[in-house]
Amino acid sequence: MTTTPVVTxxxxxxxxxxxxxxxxxxxxxxxxxxxxxxxxxxxIEDTDRARSTPEATEAIFAGLKWLGLDWDDxxxxxxxxxxxxxxxxxELLAKGAAYKCxxxxxxxxxxxxxxxxxxxxxxFRSPWRDATDLPDAPYVVRLRAPRDGxxxxxxxxxxxxxxxxxxxxxxxxxxxxxxxxxxLAVVVDDHDMGVTHVIRxxxxxxxAARQVLILDAMEWSRPTYAHIPxxxxxxxxxxxxxxxxxxxxxxxDMGYPAEAMRNYLARLSWSHGDEEFFTTEQAIExxxxxxxxxxAARFDFKKLDNLSGQHLRAMDxxxxxxxxxxxxxxxxMPVPNQDTRAKxxxxxxxxxxxxxxxxxxxxxxxxxxxARPIEMDEKAAAQINDVSRGMxxxxxxxxxxxxxxxxxxxxxxxxxxxxxxxxxGKVMQPxxxxxxxxxxxxxxxxxxxxxxxxxxxxxxxxxxxxx
RNA sequence: GCGCCCUUCGUCUAGUGGUCUAGGACGUCGCCCUUUCACGGCGAAAACACGGGUUCGAGUCCCGUAGGGCGUACCA
Numbered sequence: 001m002t003t004t005p006v007v008t009x010x011x012x013x014x015x016x017x018x019x020x021x022x023x024x025x026x027x028x029x030x031x032x033x034x035x036x037x038x039x040x041x042x043x044i045e046d047t048d049r050a051r052s053t054p055e056a057t058e059a060i061f062a063g064l065k066w067l068g069l070d071w072d073d074x075x076x077x078x079x080x081x082x083x084x085x086x087x088x089x090x091e092l093l094a095k096g097a098a099y100k101c102x103x104x105x106x107x108x109x110x111x112x113x114x115x116x117x118x119x120x121x122x123x124f125r126s127p128w129r130d131a132t133d134l135p136d137a138p139y140v141v142r143l144r145a146p147r148d149g150x151x152x153x154x155x156x157x158x159x160x161x162x163x164x165x166x167x168x169x170x171x172x173x174x175x176x177x178x179x180x181x182x183x184l185a186v187v188v189d190d191h192d193m194g195v196t197h198v199i200r201x202x203x204x205x206x207x208a209a210r211q212v213l214i215l216d217a218m219e220w221s222r223p224t225y226a227h228i229p230x231x232x233x234x235x236x237x238x239x240x241x242x243x244x245x246x247x248x249x250x251x252x253d254m255g256y257p258a259e260a261m262r263n264y265l266a267r268l269s270w271s272h273g274d275e276e277f278f279t280t281e282q283a284i285e286x287x288x289x290x291x292x293x294x295x296a297a298r299f300d301f302k303k304l305d306n307l308s309g310q311h312l313r314a315m316d317x318x319x320x321x322x323x324x325x326x327x328x329x330x331x332x333m334p335v336p337n338q339d340t341r342a343k344x345x346x347x348x349x350x351x352x353x354x355x356x357x358x359x360x361x362x363x364x365x366x367x368x369x370x371a372r373p374i375e376m377d378e379k380a381a382a383q384i385n386d387v388s389r390g391m392x393x394x395x396x397x398x399x400x401x402x403x404x405x406x407x408x409x410x411x412x413x414x415x416x417x418x419x420x421x422x423x424x425g426k427v428m429q430p431x432x433x434x435x436x437x438x439x440x441x442x443x444x445x446x447x448x449x450x451x452x453x454x455x456x457x458x459x460x461x462x463x464x465x466x467x
Numbered sequence: 468g469c470g471c472c473c474u475u476c477g478u479c480u481a482g483u484g485g486u487c488u489a490g491g492a493c494g495u496c497g498c499c500c501u502u503u504c505a506c507g508g509c510g511a512a513a514a515c516a517c518g519g520g521u522u523c524g525a526g527u528c529c530c531g532u533a534g535g536g537c538g539u540a541c542c543a
Contacts, residue, residue: 202471
């Protein structure tokens with residue numbers, strides 16, 4: 001027995017951006033290919049010229065790259081293969097497996113209407129299926145589909161799915177303008193590209209029945225099908241724009257690391273026991289079509305946030321600093337210089353401890369990214385009054401003589417609070433305001449150390465001078 | 468309308484006839500830690516859609532019902 005190498009593909013239509021559902025489909029295909037040492041191919045389904053744009057194609061490339069889903073070989077343009085699609089249609093015609101249908105769209109619509117009125121099946125039955133006397137008029141090429149028996153698709157996730165052939169119509173292969181339909185194009189392309197496993201959304205499950213008919217007519221072998229459930233929004237309806245963030249770039253912009261995104265998306269309708277948090281390497285090791293469930297999953301931002309935080313905390317500090325500066329560049333923010341980056345890396349353990357997304361890192365590390373004079377936000381400013389000002393003034397005197405280490409500073413400040421009979425928080429919060437301009441930040445002792453003696457004291461002096 | 472698919476805590480899921488008085492994770496609530504916010508630790512509430520079968524025994528198999536989804540184009 002020869003083992004044929006696995007070939008999967010992702011085949012999006014370039015009509016906008018990389019949809020979150022599409023991204024998950026791409027991820028499954030990628031994971032399966034990588035898990036089996038196979039190939040992951042990309043095909044752009046751009047045969048609908050009116051809706052396809054080069055920008056959308058670029059957006060899909062960008063989305064996949066950001067997610068880290070690298071594809072093998074050149075991306076295939078379906079549009080460029082229409083000659084080949086037509087060729088197959090001709091072959092089918094020659095074999096008698098397809099026929100020319102001269103019914104107009106109006107006639108078809110009429111047929112369906114009367115069928116509906118009479119309570120019959122609305123599946124169109126072309127009068128040209130067995131006609132011998134053909135007019136000289138525009139025609140479409142239809143598949144001569146079997147009318148008896150049933151068509152069965154063995155799907156690795158859905159199981160055995162069967163349709164009575166009488167419910168399937170003679171689908172159109174070539175339109176009256178000679179261009180191929182989607183049904184024909186997918187089948188031909190998948191075959192020519194050597195795709196062994198078709199992993200796609202279960203909105204294509206019904207299409208599989210008709211595609212299999214084309215395959216059979218051409219006497220081509222069938223790929224393994226895996227129709228995976230769709231991703232729904234938090235309200236249970238198909239994930240769309242009104243759910244807030246339909247495109248992968250939205251998640252990039254919100255500051256989720258790609259690794260967290262892969263982890264979260266992988267866990268939607270797929271699982272490996274109780275594993276929740278894992279690396280991409282582990283996902284590749286564990287992934288299998290047999291552990292995909294049939295039910296649609298709802299997208300849950302809360303869980304994504306949690307996973308994202310875990311990934312942030314697991315990341316290396318230098319790597320995280322890079323991720324942070326890349327994000328700042330992406331958001332058109334001034335990118336910190338080498339010196340500031342070094343400080344960010346040092347502070348990173350404290351910053352990442354309380355972050356879920358990259359912008360949280362930015363917020364936490366704000367004190368390192370801002371220069372004197374510090375601007376306080378509203379909550380921070382509320383901490384400053386005559387009492388806290390006086391307190392800080394007395395504290396500063398102590399600080400000037402303190403040894404500038406985390407432990408010594410902590411000891412000095414605690415001693416001060418004790419003498420003033422103040423709860424530590426009463427001392428810390430005003431300090432936080434003055435040093436960071438925020439009401440939340442890493443530990444003040446850390447902040448003092450990160451900032452250094454000179455900068456810390458200067459920030460306090462600024463405030464006192466402004467009084 | 469017709470066809471196909473789906474249905475375990477609020478959410479993601481484990482579960483492949485007995486070990487399920489149903490496990491984990493997120494979220495929620497409580498307690499602890501604590502200078503804020505987080506993180507972390509401990510604990511709690513919380514589900515087999517419903518009804519029939521099959522079986523000694525069903526979350527697990529079969530059939531209905533209900534609910535949801537997808538499809539039903541000379542779109543992809």
